[in-house]
Amino acid sequence: GNSVTQMEGPVTLSEEAFLTINCTYTATGYPSLFWYVQYPGEGLQLLLKATKADDKGSNKGFEATYRKETTSFHLEKGSVQVSDSAVYFCALSGQGAQKLVFGQGTRLTINP
Amino acid sequence: DTAVSQTPKYLVTQMGNDKSIKCEQNLGHDTMYWYKQDSKKFLKIMFSYNNKELIINETVPNRFSPKSPDKAHLNLHINSLELGDSAVYFCASRGQGKTDTQYFGPGTRLTVL
Numbered sequence: 231g232n233s234v235t236q237m238e239g240p241v242t243l244s245e246e247a248f249l250t251i252n253c254t255y256t257a258t259g260y261p262s263l264f265w266y267v268q269y270p271g272e273g274l275q276l277l278l279k280a281t282k283a284d285d286k287g288s289n290k291g292f293e294a295t296y297r298k299e300t301t302s303f304h305l306e307k308g309s310v311q312v313s314d315s316a317v318y319f320c321a322l323s324g325q326g327a328q329k330l331v332f333g334q335g336t337r338l339t340i341n342p
Numbered sequence: 343d344t345a346v347s348q349t350p351k352y353l354v355t356q357m358g359n360d361k362s363i364k365c366e367q368n369l370g371h372d373t374m375y376w377y378k379q380d381s382k383k384f385l386k387i388m389f390s391y392n393n394k395e396l397i398i399n400e401t402v403p404n405r406f407s408p409k410s411p412d413k414a415h416l417n418l419h420i421n422s423l424e425l426g427d428s429a430v431y432f433c434a435s436r437g438q439g440k441t442d443t444q445y446f447g448p449g450t451r452l453t454v455l
Contacts, residue, residue, distance in 0.1 A: 264443070268383075273432060273448040317383055323444075329375065329398055330444055332385040332433075 232257040232324050239317075243310055244285040244341050251305040251336050253294075253320035261322040263287075263296050264314070264330070268317045277305075299324030312340045345369050346447040348433050354453045355423060363418045363450045365433030371445075372438055373397075374416040376408060379430040379449070388431075391416050423454045 237252040255261065260270070265277040278287030278326060283298035292307045320333040346367045367374060375398075376388040389408045390398035395399055396408065405421045420427060433447040 234374070241420075262364040266446075274385075276443050279443060311423070319385065328373075329387045329390060330377075330385075331387075335383040337383075 232261065232322055232331045233334035234320050234322055234331055236318075236320050236336050237261050239336040240339060241336060242339045242341065245312055246309045247313075247340075249305070249307040249310045249338070251318055251320075251338070253303045253305065253333060255301050255303065255320075255322050257301075257324055259324065260298075263294070264321045265292070265294055265303070265305050265325065266319040266321060266332075268319065268335075270316070274319065283287055310338075310340050312342050314338060315340045346433055346435055346445050348431075348447040351448065352449060352451050352453075353382070354455065356455055357423055357425060360421045361418070361423060361424050361452070362420070363431055363433075363452070364378050365416050365447055366370055367414055367416070367433075367435040367445070367447075369435055369437070369445060372413055373436045374410070374413075375434040375444065376416065376418050377432045377434060377446075379432060381429070385432070389416075389418075415440040420452075422451075425454050428454045 233256045262281045264279045266274040267277045276290040280287040280296035286295045294305045317335045319335045321330045349364045373392045374389045378386045388402045391410045394410045407419045409417045430449045434444040436444045
């Protein structure tokens with residue numbers, strides 16, 4: 231079945247550091263890929279998505295590129311802020327798009 | 343306006359009780375979902391309805407029964423609550439396109455004592 235594996239957390243960085251959170255997936259066909267973010271005490275918000283190979287999703291300075299050859303969708307940001315502290319979830323939606331399969335989440339803490 | 347809303351936000355109850363969580367979306371979406379997030383933050387699909395019909399049921403115990411009175415609402419009723427049911431439950435909805443995004447509600451934190 232479909233699955234998503236994320237970089238183990240927690241991740242702690244200083245403000246303005248470069249961020250990478252790794253995500254790889256296993257799926258049949260051509261899934262859509264997503265990054266969701268959960269701020270403390272809140273629900274999940276879509277951060278970005280990509281629906282086909284080589285697409286790049288971007289939002290709020292975050293980027294991720296759909297790499298079919300490496301089955302990856304790594305999240306990057308050039309300069310993180312304290313307000314980026316949250317739990318980040320990589321997810322995929324298989325063909326038919328009936329449900330999301332999530333990675334285990336990566337807790338990110340940014341120190342001033 | 344809130345797109346996907348859930349009530350209550352917090353629910354504390356005793357083992358053995360029956361409780362319901364309500365979900366409503368005003369996005370005009372056809373498909374709605376319930377997800378469970380455990381204490382380690384792991385998220386897993388429980389149910390999905392499309393136009394009031396059940397399309398996904400992921401080996402959830404029979405004590406959990408979703409009910410969709412119309413396509414804008416998907417409620418979750420839980421009988422005989424157990425300690426292991428303590429979690430955060432998220433409702434979500436999605437439009438018709440295959441690449442459409444799922445939009446999540448704020449979650450309901452259920453604590454079973």
